[in-house]
Amino acid sequence: MSMIPYAKQSISEQDIEAVAKVLRSDFITQGPVVVQFEQAIAEYCGADYTIAVSHGTAALHLACLALDVGEGDSVWTSPNSFVASANCALYCGAKIDFIDIDPQTYNISMTQLKDKLKLAEQNNTLPKVLIPVHFSGQSCDMQAIKSLSQQYGFSIIEDAAHALGGEYQKTKIGSCHYSDISIMSFHPAKMITSGEGGMLLTNRQDLADSIEQLRSHGITRNPEQMKGASHGSWYYQQLDLGFNYRITDIQAALGLSQLQRLDDFVSQRRALAKHYNEKLQGLALTIPWQHPDTQSSWHLYVICLQLEHLNVGRKQIFDLLRQAGVGVHVHYIPIHTQPFYQEKGFKEGDFPASEAYYATALTLPLFAEMSVEQLDFIVDNLTKILHVNDGL
Secondary structure (H helix, E strand, O other): OOOEOOOOOOOOHHHHHHHHHHHOOOOOOOOHHHHHHHHHHHHHHOOOEEEEEOOHHHHHHHHHHHOOOOOOOEEEEOOOOOOHHHHHHHHOOOEEEEOOEOOOOOOEOHHHHHHHHHHHHHHOOOOOEEEOEOHHHOOOOHHHHHHHHHHHOOEEEEEOOOOOOOEEOOEEOOOOOOOOEEEEEOOOOOOOOOOOOEEEEEOOHHHHHHHHHHHEOOEEOOHHHOOOOOOOOOOOEEOOOOOEOOOOHHHHHHHHHHHOOHHHHHHHHHHHHHHHHHHOOOOOEEOOOOOOOEEOOOOOEEEEEOHHHEOOOHHHHHHHHHHOOEOOEOOOOOHHHOHHHHOOOOOOOOOHHHHHHHHHEEEEOOOOOOOHHHHHHHHHHHHHHHHHOEOO
16 A cells, blocks of 8 residues: 555646646746736635745745844744744844744644743843744634734734635634734645745735735836836836745646635545544544634644553654554654754753644644545554553
């Protein structure tokens, strides 16, 4: 039996034809399909402005730049994320810091955030931007975070790379109702894919204009934005130091086609997650807890092993499952424990909840086209391993 991957894209004949149509057209780089993809995401999420970019990391970088993050500024995020959530601040010359996670949701802890903000206010070290990460597709408590931002004066970038199709308080994640900017990722492991790609969403025109300009070398072709008169229809001006973070019509065509199946993908993932929840009862592990204000998109299904009840470690369980053909993974290694960040002064023990979570976390395969038979195979193998090594 071939390995069941932890994630897998679903590509249909409709997707292939959508890409082929662009390849037969006059535009394969920046053309009308990019705009169509942006408009479709805006309509789906309920945001006023959307800007498509080359990947989720580019989206995070541009979001920071649009909010004027720079030297002397501080950005806070979760240690339980991919390194891009923190790296984006460093790209801008800012300092990065972390807020420990809630042991139930694995998102940033509101208690820890409140305490850290109070102390930072006393020390005059408040962050310029907070980047809450919607881990595995479950939203952070955005209403509470927005309230704190109004009290302490920081901006909010939602890292919703996992969360397209999810909901918070019955509103689609990405609406930016409680944030300045939200970012999405279209990596093949995510909810929909454009091969590589990302999206920024905002309800502020000033931010949208800035992001659109920075996406393409800091250049504008809009005469109203130029300094001095335009020389003609060919003319452009570079107004800032931007980047080539553009996405192509080829990628946008795939993303636009995939978007038509997003709700089905999410429904399938939710059904599989429910089946996991039912099948894993009674084992020495903790299943993912869901806050009643949220409806996760279920990008990931992460269990936490109750190692105190087992005679085997997480690595051995991981290896045995891989040997059985189950492509388990681990999300995430706490960012502050990476050598690069330890050289900046972070150390193990700084964020104990994140480290405790990481020590027991195991990501089980979950993707839209995964069958119930595959899920049962995964659970059966996990059950055998845990029962053989049950220390009870």
